[in-house]
Amino acid sequence: MAGELSGAALRRETAVRGASRHATAWLLLAPSCLALVLLFVVPIAYVLLLSVTDPRLSVAHYQRIFTVPVYTRVMVNTFVTSLIVTALCLVIGYPLAYVMARRAGWVSTLLLTVVAMSFWTGFLVRTYAWLVILGSKGPVAAAYGALGLGPAPQLLFSTFSSTLGMTHILLPYMVLALYAAMKKIDANHLKAAASLGARPAAAFREVFLPLSLPGVVNGSLLVFVTCLGFFVTPVLLGTPRDMMISQLINQQIEELLAFGFASAVAVVLLIATCAVLAIYNHYAGLDRLWG
Amino acid sequence: MLPVILAVLGALFLLAPILVVVPMSFSTAISFAFPPPGYWLGYYAKYFTSEEWLEPTLNSLVIAFGAMTLTMLLVVPAAFGYVRYRFRGKTLVNLLIMAPLIVPHVVSALAYYGFLGRAKLTGTLLGVMVAHGMLAVPVAFLVISATLKGFDQNLERAAMSSGAGPFRTFVHVTLPVLRPGMLVGALFAFLSSFNEAVVSIFIGGRGAVTLPKKMYESIRLESDPVIAVVSTLLVSAVVLGVLIAMSLRRRSTHAA
Numbered sequence: 133m134a135g136e137l138s139g140a141a142l143r144r145e146t147a148v149r150g151a152s153r154h155a156t157a158w159l160l161l162a163p164s165c166l167a168l169v170l171l172f173v174v175p176i177a178y179v180l181l182l183s184v185t186d187p188r189l190s191v192a193h194y195q196r197i198f199t200v201p202v203y204t205r206v207m208v209n210t211f212v213t214s215l216i217v218t219a220l221c222l223v224i225g226y227p228l229a230y231v232m233a234r235r236a237g238w239v240s241t242l243l244l245t246v247v248a249m250s251f252w253t254g255f256l257v258r259t260y261a262w263l264v265i266l267g268s269k270g271p272v273a274a275a276y277g278a279l280g281l282g283p284a285p286q287l288l289f290s291t292f293s294s295t296l297g298m299t300h301i302l303l304p305y306m307v308l309a310l311y312a313a314m315k316k317i318d319a320n321h322l323k324a325a326a327s328l329g330a331r332p333a334a335a336f337r338e339v340f341l342p343l344s345l346p347g348v349v350n351g352s353l354l355v356f357v358t359c360l361g362f363f364v365t366p367v368l369l370g371t372p373r374d375m376m377i378s379q380l381i382n383q384q385i386e387e388l389l390a391f392g393f394a395s396a397v398a399v400v401l402l403i404a405t406c407a408v409l410a411i412y413n414h415y416a417g418l419d420r421l422w423g
Numbered sequence: 424m425l426p427v428i429l430a431v432l433g434a435l436f437l438l439a440p441i442l443v444v445v446p447m448s449f450s451t452a453i454s455f456a457f458p459p460p461g462y463w464l465g466y467y468a469k470y471f472t473s474e475e476w477l478e479p480t481l482n483s484l485v486i487a488f489g490a491m492t493l494t495m496l497l498v499v500p501a502a503f504g505y506v507r508y509r510f511r512g513k514t515l516v517n518l519l520i521m522a523p524l525i526v527p528h529v530v531s532a533l534a535y536y537g538f539l540g541r542a543k544l545t546g547t548l549l550g551v552m553v554a555h556g557m558l559a560v561p562v563a564f565l566v567i568s569a570t571l572k573g574f575d576q577n578l579e580r581a582a583m584s585s586g587a588g589p590f591r592t593f594v595h596v597t598l599p600v601l602r603p604g605m606l607v608g609a610l611f612a613f614l615s616s617f618n619e620a621v622v623s624i625f626i627g628g629r630g631a632v633t634l635p636k637k638m639y640e641s642i643r644l645e646s647d648p649v650i651a652v653v654s655t656l657l658v659s660a661v662v663l664g665v666l667i668a669m670s671l672r673r674r675s676t677h678a679a
Binding site for chain 2: 154163164168169176178179182227228231234239243245247249252253255257270274289300303304307360367377378381385398399402
């Protein structure tokens, strides 16, 4: 009986402590959650609201986005450009990350330094650099002249320049995602493959490549999603003729003061982004992406 | 050998365009001509004497510092609450904390443009500070909660059982162990604000022009060559920072 009593007391005590532990957790989390709801979720909700109420209550903005050819083209163009940038980042980034992960010593240190440097250099610095390089008085135009190829074609303010700029800016994200996954691959797997008679190319294809796929998925997702909503580079290097979503939002606000329509476009972008992330979450879990 | 060649080419693709800004900053050209027709230090003199560029630089530093402080005040307790306790709705809380990372910046920028405009906070340092503070929450949270997950709580138990109270334990045991992680989290928050362009462009107005906003406008409107000087200074700061980080990392791995 004494045992039973102390058992009950113990249970009561843990229940009390459990409740107070709960309270502590919420006390610690309350400031950030409150701030995020008031100063982040509410502003976003305001965009949602404006998209169907400005200038009056209707879903006309959404109908326009999906029926007027100019706007459907913007959506398709954004999607296609993002896919191209992702593919380019993957093609350029994979060997870079591979060497960083597999080689020891100064080569990999040097490459890591370069990647880290470009990762931390602001978007505007890098976008400005491309303005110089592709400009009419830049090195590419000069090379055209020197090689006697005649006047260089107009490179700036085109889909080409904005794709190139975005690839350059997002490449470090891809490389770091790939590198993180490749670093986890146990070198003994490759040694085992080699000892079983696999040539390096076969060992790479059958062992390393499949094991690096999580990094490929993570990096591609990161680049693709960032690209969908990329602002600075398309606005500065791109052309209004082949607009991306963010350029459309900017144009609607800056030139036309059409907040309702701009909000609707933003909501479409937000939903597209969330859809892509939800698919990823379903198969892999978002925690893997942050981790 | 092929992978190494491809990797070096990839690295050159990353590096070369960034390095172009260095000779540009010494150029005498009034537009973006490369290679430069001649060299001088005139645009450095202009940068360091013109209000037009120094003010955005100062604004960016002030805003980044304020945003970092705000972020840390919110994130440090949140990380403790999140990592150390189990409670209902944890997934939802995680989603809320990560939300600023999930939502595209241009959408957040538009949201703050409308919301802060209503509160008459567009074009103020405070407005940009608050927006940047929110946007930096996920990055800082990821870094600090990762540090906290790696923290061995037996250290605290040992301190407590040796007679230290919760407060003394926290100040003398918990904090010193977590300090490097906290510093990295704070640095990331600072840089996230310092490099942020889209929200600043949308809500900075005339009163809170940050450096990225000023660079954006100078490219769009006037092609001011001083932008090459600013870029070179920013690249130099990054190079210095990365080299310091690499040498610290090397020292810590050697020690371990």
